[in-house]
Amino acid sequence: MLSKLMDFLSACWRRRSSDRKSSDVSGKKEGLLWYKDAGQHLFGDYSMAVVQANNLLEDQSQIESGPLSFLDTGPYGTFVGVYDGHGGPETSRFVCDHLFQHLKRFATEHKSMSVEVIRKAYQATEEGFLGVVTKQWPINPQIAAVGSCCLVGVICGGSLYIANLGDSRAVLGRVVRATGEVLAIQLSPEHNVAIESVRQEMHSLHPDDPKIVVLKHNVWRVKGLIQVSPSVGSPFRATDNQL
Structure with a gap:
């Protein structure tokens, strides 16, 4: 699974211009850790790391x-x-x-x-x-x-x-x-109903739904399901994209 992620990241890091090239395109792997110490983009250098925390990434x-x-x-x-x-x-x-x-x-x-x-x-x-x-x-x-x-x-x-x-x-x-x-x-900004202002916004956007945000197992969740709102794929969008 992690090797597939590495292949994907390597593909993303191929530069579109030919005047500069990133060194060590494939990065390095140590167990569930994948990292790239240094690469180049149009405006400078970057580094990146990925740690797989779940069985399914x-x-x-x-x-x-x-x-x-x-x-x-x-x-x-x-x-x-x-x-x-x-x-x-x-x-x-x-x-x-x-x-x-x-x-x-x-x-x-x-x-x-x-x-x-x-x-x-x-x-x-x-x-x-x-x-x-x-x-x-x-x-x-x-x-x-x-x-x-x-x-x-x-x-x-x-x-x-x-x-x-x-x-x-x-x-x-x-x-x-x-x-x-x-x-x-x-x-x-963060969009998570653990933040009181986000909960208030959810209630103001859904005044007819008293259970739009509920406390479940000591964690605030939208409809008791998820903490983040809005997100891509989420059925409850609290605000427009924050740019």
């Missing part, structure tokens, strides 16, 4: 660097996606296969990168997965219970775009020149 991730549209004129940049699945791997795999392609399609239409392009890519991915759920429901009703957080960062044209559904975090490290310390700055 429900999460996916990808890095794409190069053209962010289907046009030769660009835009060019780097796309990073982290998809934390829950209830099964189907949603995170679907997001990994489709979100970036939708982003390239809308960037081609708009001939640029923007918040609207990313928002449309999220919406198209969500609608696509709900279509899968509709088709598979008669033979696989469990498909309606799976979902995935979806955290994306895009570097393009001197700007950093962050989009998030769920409770994953985008964190920026900023060096304090005077001391050399690195400050961690959270860039994305």
